Amino acid sequence: MTEPEKRALAVRVALLLLFGGWPASWGQKLDRGEEIFRSACAACHGWDARGQDRSQVGFEQPLPDFTDCNFATREAAADWVTVVRRGGPARGFSEIMPAFGEALTREQIESVVNYLRGFCAEPSWPRGELNLPRPFFTTKAFPEDETVVTNAIHATGSPALLSHWVYEKRVSARNQVEISLPFRFLNPATGRWRGGVGDLALGYKRVIAHSLNTGSILSASVEAVLPTGDPARGFGGGVTVFEPFLAWGQLFPSEGFLQVQAGFELPTRTRDAPRAAFWRAALGRGFFQQGGDGRYWAPMVEFLADREFETGARVVWDVVPQLHVTLSRRHHIRANVGLRIPANQTAGRPVQVLFYLLWDRFDGGLTEGW
Ligand code: HEC
Numbered sequence: 098m099t100e101p102e103k104r105a106l107a108v109r110v111a112l113l114l115l116f117g118g119w120p121a122s123w124g125q126k127l128d129r130g131e132e133i134f135r136s137a138c139a140a141c142h143g144w145d146a147r148g149q150d151r152s153q154v155g156f157e158q159p160l161p162d163f164t165d166c167n168f169a170t171r172e173a174a175a176d177w178v179t180v181v182r183r184g185g186p187a188r189g190f191s192e193i194m195p196a197f198g199e200a201l202t203r204e205q206i207e208s209v210v211n212y213l214r215g216f217c218a219e220p221s222w223p224r225g226e227l228n229l230p231r232p233f234f235t236t237k238a239f240p241e242d243e244t245v246v247t248n249a250i251h252a253t254g255s256p257a258l259l260s261h262w263v264y265e266k267r268v269s270a271r272n273q274v275e276i277s278l279p280f281r282f283l284n285p286a287t288g289r290w291r292g293g294v295g296d297l298a299l300g301y302k303r304v305i306a307h308s309l310n311t312g313s314i315l316s317a318s319v320e321a322v323l324p325t326g327d328p329a330r331g332f333g334g335g336v337t338v339f340e341p342f343l344a345w346g347q348l349f350p351s352e353g354f355l356q357v358q359a360g361f362e363l364p365t366r367t368r369d370a371p372r373a374a375f376w377r378a379a380l381g382r383g384f385f386q387q388g389g390d391g392r393y394w395a396p397m398v399e400f401l402a403d404r405e406f407e408t409g410a411r412v413v414w415d416v417v418p419q420l421h422v423t424l425s426r427r428h429h430i431r432a433n434v435g436l437r438i439p440a441n442q443t444a445g446r447p448v449q450v451l452f453y454l455l456w457d458r459f460d461g462g463l464t465e466g467w
Contacts, residue, residue: 130212133205137197146216158191166217166270171459173225176428177210178203179390187390189426189466221270223307227314229346230395230421232379233435233451235358238316238344240273240302241265247453249437254447256284267459271304278325281332293332297325302344312348317341318360336369338362352383372406381421393428395421401437414440419451427466429457 135144141160143149148160163169179187182203185194197206228239233247242265249259263277279295300320307314320340326333342360349355359376381397399417404410419435433453439446456463 130208130210133201133209134212137201138209141193146213156193158193163213163216164218166219166222169214169217170222171225171228173228174207174210174214175385175389176225177213178206181206181210183390187426188428189461219270223271223304223314224309226309226348227307227312227346229348229354229356230381230383230393230397230431231433231453231455232356232377232381232397232399232421233417233419233433233437233453234401235356235377235379235399236302236318236342236344237356238304238307238314238346240267240271240304240316241457242267242459243455243457245453245455247451249449249451251447252436252450254445257447258282259449273302275300275302275320281326283331285331291330293327293330295326296322296333296338298322314346316344318344334364334370337365338370339365342375352385354382355380371410373403374406375401375403377401393423397421411442413442413446415446416440417451425466427460429460429466430463431455431457 134142134146139146139149141149141154142163143160146163148162151157154160161168176188180190180194181201182196182198184196185191187196201209223239228241229237231237231243231245243263244265245261245263247261247263249261251257258281260280260282261277262280263275265273265275267273275298277298277300280292281295282290282292284290298320300318302316302318305315305317318341320342322334322338322340324333324335324337326335328335340360340362342358344358345356347355347357356379357377360374362370362373362375364370364372377399379397379399381395383393383395386392386394397419399415399419401415401417402412404412415437417435417437419433421431421433424430424432432455433451435451437449437451439448460466
């Protein structure tokens with residue numbers, strides 16, 4: 098055992114003795130978040146919650162800075178409660194972060210987590226609770242650092258595989274930029290497969306309003322879809338399209354949620370593509386395994402509507418039932434499976450089997466946190 102490891106062990110043993118040996122009534126007195134933090138957490142996390150000096154704690158593992166809003170607002174309180182109750186490894190973090198589930202009551206843990214929340218003093222950062230599970234089509238209102246690869250396979254009609262790569266980058270409290278590129282592999286009537294790149298899209302999103310009290314978040318976005326694909330071969334629309342839209346996320350009690358997106362498709366040349374309006378909604382509910390500490394599942398159903406501005410055009414509807422699930426312990430790698438089912442105007446609109454893999458890059462590397 099190296100010297101820092103020994104010291105880390107000594108800290109942990111001291112804590113264990115401290116908490117393990119405490120009479121329950123004594124622990125109960127510590128009901129204020131601040132007191133709990135000072136006696137149980139500050140030795141490692143520092144009085145100012147920026148992380149105690151490495152030479153003091155005797156381990157190399159970097160400590161988080163809870164005053165850094167960019168870090169401290171990302172996770173929902175429930176995730177921190179899990180880490181404090183069950184220890185770092187419960188969410189794929191270092192085992193140096195001890196488990197306090199035996200030493201502290203749930204109320205005490207919630208109040209110390211609440212106290213930790215106070216260290217980020219800038220209200221412009223929307224809280225992680227408002228970061229709802231990502232549906233296939235309805236854009237989230239929350240600004241993200243996610244990479245998502247979505248695949249769609251035609252289950253009816255002529256065979257095709259569509260793959261859509263999205264890279265989102267949060268640039269500040271409220272702002273996010275994104276780039277996305279679709280790939281298509283088609284097997285038209287000729288029977289020969291061919292592949293190609295579709296239309297590249299650039300996007301910008303800004304959070305307009307958010308409130309944890311009401312459980313709401315509203316964003317405005319604009320996307321520019323550039324004609325990088327070859328429409329003659331079946332890839333891309335052949336015209337630049339601007340898509341301004343609003344996205345709204347709403348939490349309900351018992352882990353229920355609704356996400357809504359509505360906007361316009363405005364091609365620069367209406368000769369090649371009609372103007373259209375679209376609106377989408379995703380209704381879902383989250384379920385945690387192991388009383389909140391385990392995997393997170395979210396069954397959702399999306400309703401997609403698109404209407405061209407031409408006279409006589411009808412609203413085209415799709416229904417998309419889907420199941421979203423966390424794969425990694427840290428919940429930063431997630432998957433979603435579903436079906437896109439045309440609900441009307443079904444001619445030439447195949448049923449699609451959908452699947453995505455999502456990586457929240459801020460929470461860790463692809464191989465971390467399992
Ligand atoms: C023995 C040292 C130690 C003590 C005591 C300790 N922590 Fe930690 N804690 C850590 C370390 C180290 C990490 C970082 C783990 C990682 O990044 O892998 C951590 C991480 C965390 C995180 C996770 C942050 C994230 O990245 O999402 C939370 C929340 C947390 N601690 C809260 C607390 C609270 C509350 C207490 C007191 C009840 C406490 N810790 C006591 C060492 C400690």
